[in-house]
Amino acid sequence: xxxxxxxxxxxxxxxxxxxxxxxxxxxxxxxxxxxxxxxxxxxxxxxxxxxxxxxxxxxxxxxxxxxxxxxxxxxxxxxxxxxxxxxxxxxxxxxxxxxxxxxxxxxxxxxxxxxxxxxxxxxxxxxxxxxxxxxxxxxxxxxxxxxxxxxxxxxxxxxxxxxxxxxxxxxxxxxxxxxxxxxxxxxxxxxxxxxxxxx
Amino acid sequence: xxxxxxxxxxxxxxxxxxxxxxxxxxxxxxxxxxxxxxxxxxxxxxxxxxxxxxxxxxxxxxxxxxxxxxxxxxxxxxxxxxxxxxxxxxxxxxxxxxxxxxxxxxxxxxxxxxxxxxxxxxxxxxxxxxxxxxxxxxxxxxxxxxxxxxxxxxxxxxxxxxxxxxxxxxxxxxxxxxxxxxxxxxxxxxxxxxxxxxxxxxxxxxxxxxxxxxxxxxxxxxxxxx
Numbered sequence: 001x002x003x004x005x006x007x008x009x010x011x012x013x014x015x016x017x018x019x020x021x022x023x024x025x026x027x028x029x030x031x032x033x034x035x036x037x038x039x040x041x042x043x044x045x046x047x048x049x050x051x052x053x054x055x056x057x058x059x060x061x062x063x064x065x066x067x068x069x070x071x072x073x074x075x076x077x078x079x080x081x082x083x084x085x086x087x088x089x090x091x092x093x094x095x096x097x098x099x100x101x102x103x104x105x106x107x108x109x110x111x112x113x114x115x116x117x118x119x120x121x122x123x124x125x126x127x128x129x130x131x132x133x134x135x136x137x138x139x140x141x142x143x144x145x146x147x148x149x150x151x152x153x154x155x156x157x158x159x160x161x162x163x164x165x166x167x168x169x170x171x172x173x174x175x176x177x178x179x180x181x182x183x184x185x186x187x188x189x190x191x192x193x194x195x196x197x198x199x
Numbered sequence: 200x201x202x203x204x205x206x207x208x209x210x211x212x213x214x215x216x217x218x219x220x221x222x223x224x225x226x227x228x229x230x231x232x233x234x235x236x237x238x239x240x241x242x243x244x245x246x247x248x249x250x251x252x253x254x255x256x257x258x259x260x261x262x263x264x265x266x267x268x269x270x271x272x273x274x275x276x277x278x279x280x281x282x283x284x285x286x287x288x289x290x291x292x293x294x295x296x297x298x299x300x301x302x303x304x305x306x307x308x309x310x311x312x313x314x315x316x317x318x319x320x321x322x323x324x325x326x327x328x329x330x331x332x333x334x335x336x337x338x339x340x341x342x343x344x345x346x347x348x349x350x351x352x353x354x355x356x357x358x359x360x361x362x363x364x365x366x367x368x369x370x371x372x373x374x375x376x377x378x379x380x381x382x383x384x385x386x387x388x389x390x391x392x393x394x395x396x397x398x399x400x401x402x403x404x405x406x407x408x409x410x411x412x413x414x415x416x417x418x419x420x421x422x423x424x425x
Contacts, residue, residue, distance in 0.1 A: 003389055006319045008376035010326040015368050017327075018334045025282065045361065052369050065319070069327050076215055076296065078222050078289045179358070187366050 005057045012053045013069045016046045036165050039121035040172035047176030048183040050113050058103030063093040085123045089116040110177035121169040125156045208302045208310040210406035215295045217413035221420040237294035244298050252294050300332045309396040341367050
């Protein structure tokens with residue numbers, strides 16, 4: 001990757017990070033149900049950034065750097081467990097793209113985006129899986145009582161809830177990929193010839 | 200002639216790592232010490248910003264203490280209450296992030312390079328830190344532009360509303376990327392030689408003092424947990 005590519009990926013990473021952070025905050029208004037859509041709104045809104053990034057910087061490592069930087073910033077903000085999750089999301093995203101030439105393949109970009117966003121969406125589940133109820137109370141003593149942590153665990157480990165979370169995330173990511181493709185073609189794809197005013 | 204920075208990005212970075220590792224485990228007195236120290240550092244680096252951060256913290260803290268938590272355990276108010284609690288808990292770290300974002304990209308890159316991080320990672324992390332606060336300004340610029348053109352965002356046209364915000368942000372990223380990479384190349388970042396800096400980034404007693412305070416806070420937390 002050239003210097004300019006790294007700079008642009010980092011800046012697009014900032015856009016993605018800001019959008020997902022803002023949309024994560026918006027989900028707070030859904031209250032208890034916010035847990036089901038916490039990442040989904042971000043997945044829907046960040047897809048255009050991802051699509052434009054893959055098309056414009058079609059080089060190996062683009063997706064990995066995009067997720068790695070978000071992971072580092074989450075870690076610096078105090079959420080260290082987010083770093084390995086984002087690393088896995090980045091590696092799987094790169095793996096799903098496959099060959100070097102597939103960075104401009106919309107289908108591959110879509111698969112890569114959906115897979116990495118699903119990993120990202122499950123971060124709450126991974127937190128509880130690794131920390132457990134006691135760990136959650138100890139790690140976030142001001143946020144969780146044992147009852148509240150138990151309630152959150154109950155929500156995440158209930159197969160029905162898990163299916164709902166995954167389903168919402170899948171739908172949001174797929175809709176996001178369609179939105180990403182639409183925005184890329186409308187504003188960034190110079191190879192599409194549009195009917196001019198004189199044609 | 201080299202210019203001197205009062206507190207170096209690396210010492211703030213080390214303090215951030217220490218804070219990150221103890222912020223969720225520490226007792227309230229240690230938390231208060233962390234908070235006071237981060238406000239103090241912010242005041243040393245940028246007095247005006249420290250006042251803004253302090254005022255913001257006081258407002259949030261006041262809100263949380265005025266409203267009894269038992270009313271807000273569940274529902275969407277409960278979720279917002281929890282979010283404010285998270286913000287308060289992480290405020291010492293965010294204050295340090297605010298200090299970091301005040302350093303120039305070149306200073307950050309040079310500091311990260313000094314600890315032998317890969318070049319691409321140095322650039323990425325430095326840009327990420329530097330430009331997160333910038334995007335708040337970009338958003339307000341976009342909002343002003345929309346107002347000037349009499350474009351309204353509405354829930355009835357969600358895609359259009361999204362486009363008018365997201366597309367300029369993506370374009371801005373490419374534009375900034377172009378300018379920034381030109382500036383970095385002009386400064387010779389790609390040239391294969393030992394890099395120097397106009398700013399003196401060698402540690403002084405202030406940096407050692409910052410790290411020492413961080414280590415003391417870490418030590419207290421470890422002792423309390425054992």
